[in-house]
Amino acid sequence: MTEQTATRRRFAAWIRYGGPVSSDQVKFAIEHYQVAILQPWERDVLTELKRARPDMKVLAYKCLSSSRSYEPGPTYSSGVSHSEAERRGEHFFAHRHADNSRIEWKGYPGHWQMAVWSDEYRSAWIENVHREMSGSAWDGVMADNDVFDDYYGIDYPIEGGRRIEQIRAALDTLVQDAGSALNSINKLLVPNIAESRRETGRWARHAAYGGGFEEVWLAHSPDHHFDVATTEAQMVCLEGPGLSIVRTATDGTDGHPNFMFGLAAFWIFGGGRPGTSFSATGHDQYSGTPFNPYQDWDLGEPTGKIRRRGPGRMRAFSNGWAALNQDHRILGKEITIHVPPGLIGAHGSAPPRVLTLRPREGRLYLRSPDAG
Structure with missing residues (x-):
């Protein structure tokens, strides 16, 4: 170990x-x-x-x-x-x-x-x-x-x-x-x-x-x-x-x-x-x-409260960011969310500037080591 x-x-x-x-x-x-x-x-x-x-x-x-x-x-x-x-x-x-x-x-x-x-x-x-x-x-x-x-x-x-x-x-x-x-x-x-x-x-x-x-x-x-x-x-x-x-x-x-x-x-x-x-x-x-x-992944400590936009929920952390679409309906509403700068996805990939989430979808991103 x-x-x-x-x-x-x-x-x-x-x-x-x-x-x-x-x-x-x-x-x-x-x-x-x-x-x-x-x-x-x-x-x-x-x-x-x-x-x-x-x-x-x-x-x-x-x-x-x-x-x-x-x-x-x-x-x-x-x-x-x-x-x-x-x-x-x-x-x-x-x-x-x-x-x-x-x-x-x-x-x-x-x-x-x-x-x-x-x-x-x-x-x-x-x-x-x-x-x-x-x-x-x-x-x-x-x-x-x-x-x-x-x-x-x-x-x-x-x-x-x-x-x-x-x-x-x-x-x-x-x-x-x-x-x-x-x-x-x-x-x-x-x-x-x-x-x-x-x-x-x-x-x-x-x-x-x-x-x-x-x-x-x-x-x-x-x-x-x-x-x-x-x-x-x-x-x-x-x-x-x-x-x-x-x-x-x-x-x-x-x-x-x-x-x-x-x-x-x-x-x-x-x-x-x-x-x-x-x-x-x-x-x-x-x-x-x-x-x-x-x-x-460890996103760290929350740096703010939960943000709400319709069925969307977002929260920033000291080492990352998370978002989801809480709409439970199969044919529910897609939402678009602006992704904060300075984040990376799996394998260091860059996230989109605007994230589209279908109902019952969630995403996590980490803070880039190069972010200020």
Whole structure:
């Protein structure tokens, strides 16, 4: 590892809780990523990353809301394993209102909804995760499925007439109590805070114990983008507290235009705040090393506020400049923007004097070393 590798700023996130990690992927991660989310059994990968990059934040994946019946153990992706839940009793599982059957998540075979409203379940989750994290090299936990709505065919109301509002309230309690417990041993809790924009204060409240992860940022899918009001409501995710990890949807290729659109938004609205990181992947494609070379660029510190022109947003930095067209419509409006002097593009190329951006396009430029 070179001194430059150890000290330069990075803003790429490695969301990597899919299949087994290869040695080549670890080498790539050491060079390019600032935050990594791994399955909790990837302890050898954790050791390699922390040895080479002690500055990298490495989080263990844990699900708040489900157990997975297909996992053999002894380490599990849930705070309460399926086998433990069965030992504890049927009251650890959620059940349908109509026939009292357990609820398997639609589209995710072997994922079972847990009774997050149960004090006993929440206590077991916290006790297990606290014990697993204590004395470990993990920086903390990324707590998945801090849900806001029904994404898995739960079909509320369920047993006891419980509705999604009661599930949200129970997860509020679990995040607060788990966060306090992990913070007490100097570990982070970083929930995947679903749709925080729909409830004022939800992001700040759930990110208070180490940060937050917004998995559906700017776009629900490669071709389904949120409107301007929705995307700007999401920008609170970049303000902290703690780590702010955001992911934009692509078709799974690093050249998809959403990659640059998201990266431009990341810089314009986040300003390069320490602790922020960005990724762009296909749906549930968390087994690779998604990366765009522009993620290695450091635009520096903001030198002014965000400029607005219709759906256009621009911002200048000490070492560069970023612009995007937020129009979410496929047949939306192109915009033209005058590019400031003294900038360069990839490979030192000169940018156009007037930049045309189609809807959902973004651009980054660096300040030329020759600029005054």
